[in-house]
Amino acid sequence: xxxxxxxxxxxxxxxxxxxxxxxxxxxxxxxxxxxxxxxxxxxxxxxxxxxxxxxxxxxxxxxxxxxxxxxxxxxxxxxxxxxxxxxxxxxxxxxxxxxxxxxxxxxxxxxxxxxxxxxxxxxxxxxxxxxxxxxxxxxxxxxxxxxxxxxxxxxxxxxxxxxxxxxxxxxxxxxxxxxxxxxxxxxxxxxxxxxxxxxxxxxxxxxxxxxxxxxxxxxxxxxxxxxxxxxxxxxxxxxxxxxxxxxxxxxxxxxxxxxxxxxxxxxxxxxxxxxxxxxxxxxxxxxxxxxxxxxxxxxxxxxxxxxxxxxxxxxxxxxxxxxxxxxxxxxxxxxxxxxxxxxxxxxxxxxxxxxxxxxxxxxxxxxxxxxxxxxxxxxxxxxxxxxxxxxxxxxxxxxxxx
Numbered sequence: 202x203x204x205x206x207x208x209x210x211x212x213x214x215x216x217x218x219x220x221x222x223x224x225x226x227x228x229x230x231x232x233x234x235x236x237x238x239x240x241x242x243x244x245x246x247x248x249x250x251x252x253x254x255x256x257x258x259x260x261x262x263x264x265x266x267x268x269x270x271x272x273x274x275x276x277x278x279x280x281x282x283x284x285x286x287x288x289x290x291x292x293x294x295x296x297x298x299x300x301x302x303x304x305x306x307x308x309x310x311x312x313x314x315x316x317x318x319x320x321x322x323x324x325x326x327x328x329x330x331x332x333x334x335x336x337x338x339x340x341x342x343x344x345x346x347x348x349x350x351x352x353x354x355x356x357x358x359x360x361x362x363x364x365x366x367x368x369x370x371x372x373x374x375x376x377x378x379x380x381x382x383x384x385x386x387x388x389x390x391x392x393x394x395x396x397x398x399x400x401x402x403x404x405x406x407x408x409x410x411x412x413x414x415x416x417x418x419x420x421x422x423x424x425x426x427x428x429x430x431x432x433x434x435x436x437x438x439x440x441x442x443x444x445x446x447x448x449x450x451x452x453x454x455x456x457x458x459x460x461x462x463x464x465x466x467x468x469x470x471x472x473x474x475x476x477x478x479x480x481x482x483x484x485x486x487x488x489x490x491x492x493x494x495x496x497x498x499x500x501x502x503x504x505x506x507x508x509x510x511x512x513x514x515x516x517x518x519x520x521x522x523x524x525x526x527x528x529x530x531x532x533x534x535x536x537x538x539x540x541x542x543x544x545x546x547x548x549x550x551x552x553x554x555x556x557x558x559x560x561x562x563x564x565x566x567x568x569x570x571x572x573x574x575x576x577x578x579x580x581x582x583x584x585x586x587x588x589x590x591x592x593x594x595x596x597x598x599x600x601x602x603x
Contacts, residue, residue, distance in 0.1 A: 214521065218528035222536075225501075229533050232493040236537025237544060239484070240576045244545030246480055247568040248560045249552060267430050267467075269334055270437065271459040272444075274421040284419040292447070293425065296439050301426035303331035306410055306417045311381045313403055315367040322363050323402040324380060326410020326417050334426045335399075342374040342389030349388075349406045353413065357385040362400040364390050380405070381414050433460055491583035494530055498587035502526070506594060513596035526588035527581060534580020538573045545572070 222229060274284065285304060294302045307325040314320075332344045342358070349356055357380065364373055373387040380403050391399065410417040427436050437460055444453050502509070509522055546569065553560050 210521070211524070214525050215528055218525055218532055221529055222532045228497060229536075232497060232533060233537040233540065235489055235493060236491075236534060236576050236580065237541035239489075240538055240541030240572045241545035241548060243480065243484070243572045243575070244542065244565075244568050245548050245552070247572075248549045248565050252553070252560050267461055268427045268433065269461070270425040270427065270433070270440065272423045272425070272440070273457045273459065275455050275457055284421060285423055286420075289447070290420075290423065292443065293423065293440075296436060296443060298428050298432040298436050299425050300428050301330045301333045301424075303328045303334050303424045303426075304420045305331055305407060305422055305424065306420055307402075307422075308381075308414075308416060311414075313363065313367065313378055313380045315373070315376065315378045318367045318369070320363070320366045322380070323398060324410070324414065324417070325402050325404050326407045326414070327404050328407045331404075331424065334424045337391055338393035340390045340392030341372055342387070344389055345404065345406045350408050353408045354406060355383055355385045355409060355413070356388045356406065358389040358391065358404040359387060360391050360400040360402045360404075361395060363403055378403070383413055433462070488579065491534075491579040494533055494580055494583040495587060498526060498530060498584050499590070501529075502587050502591045502594075505591075509591055509594050510596040513594070519592035522594075523588040523592035526591050527584050530580050530584020530588070531577060534577045534583075537580070538576040541576060542569050542573055545569075 272285075290302055290304050293299065305325055305327040307323060309323055310321045311324045312319060313322040313324075327345070329344065329346050329350055337344070340361075344358060345354075345356060348354070357378065359367075359373060359378075367373070367378060368376070373390060376387050377384050378387055379385075385403075385405060405414075411420075412418070425436070425440075427433055437458060440458060444456055444458075448456065512522065546565070549560050549565065
């Protein structure tokens with residue numbers, strides 16, 4: 202029986218609160234807009250922050266080597282075979298979160314010549330997936346590819362210093378350069394930012410180096426690329442387990458795994474700083490909106506004190522008065538929340554199309570109810586003090602004239 206009585210009372214209070222907010226919509230409009238801006242900003246920041254992290258993980262030019270892991274054989278043990286096998290390479294590709302596995306071989310110095318020009322270069326035999334691990338950029342021509350690898354083609358890609366010293370500024374693409382006793386066709390030259398080693402290196406297909414150049418058959422180094430910097434530590438752990446499982450323990454001690462946690466920390470710190478600043482700004486906007494609700498409801502308590510006193514004189518309980526004002530606060534915050542959620546979602550989709558950042562559907566689906574809950578909670582908390590003040594008002598004093 203008590204439950205049947207409460208429901209009509211609550212519906213009446215809700216209907217009354219809706220009519221009150223509607224009647225005073227001009228007064229509440231600025232607060233609703235403020236709350237909407239806060240929640241829209243929060244949703245945009247959360248989603249675009251995640252999209253920026255994903256985009257940064259894809260561009261190693263920005264990240265440096267923070268998503269790269271290098272595995273190297275070190276010849277410091279008599280039991281050490283000194284090489285990785287092709288089977289090792291295939292197995293590493295099965296480890297979760299690894300997107301590229303690039304074995305390579307190299308010699309620090311080998312003679313290269315073009316016509317009368319000769320210089321000592323570094324020679325590197327690289328699998329075609331190697332280019333994706335350094336995010337290399339081309340100045341001219343093309344990279345080595347799977348066809349070159351399969352056919353063991355005598356082709357090469359040259360670093361900047363090699364081009365400058367052997368070709369004296371001329372475009373070398375299509376020309377023949379002699380490297381370590383074989384004649385290679387230059388198919389590309391590197392551009393962009395290059396390390397000192399890269400600038401003086403001639404890159405040939407891995408199969409070409411292993412089978413046509415002496416001293417380059419043994420694979421001692423493998424470079425791995427991980428899909429996201431947050432997965433680096435997990436991959437390192439899985440990698441360690443794999444190496445311990447497939448190599449003798451004495452041999453496994455001679456395998457070095459290199460990754461760059463300090464660079465990961467710098468990237469994470471930069472992204473976190475930007476996200477925290479924007480989240481803080483959005484939160485401040487929401488809090489300002491909540492303060493606005495509190496101030497307007499306190500003014501409403503003063504303006505409606507006779508109404509409150511009359512209701513109490515007619516039998517309205519403190520709880521009834523309190524619920525009515527809390528409902529008004531909730532309705533105001535609901536209006537701001539709905540408007541902000543719609544604006545934030547539309548804004549994310551517009552930015553996705555405009556600047557090419559991919560908003561993750563899961564993050565968007567989680568941020569919308571999370572942000573909506575936050576703005577409603579702030580609105581209700583803001584209305585709590587005015588509601589308590591109204592509910593505790595003495596009816597005799599409330600009905601007295603000013």
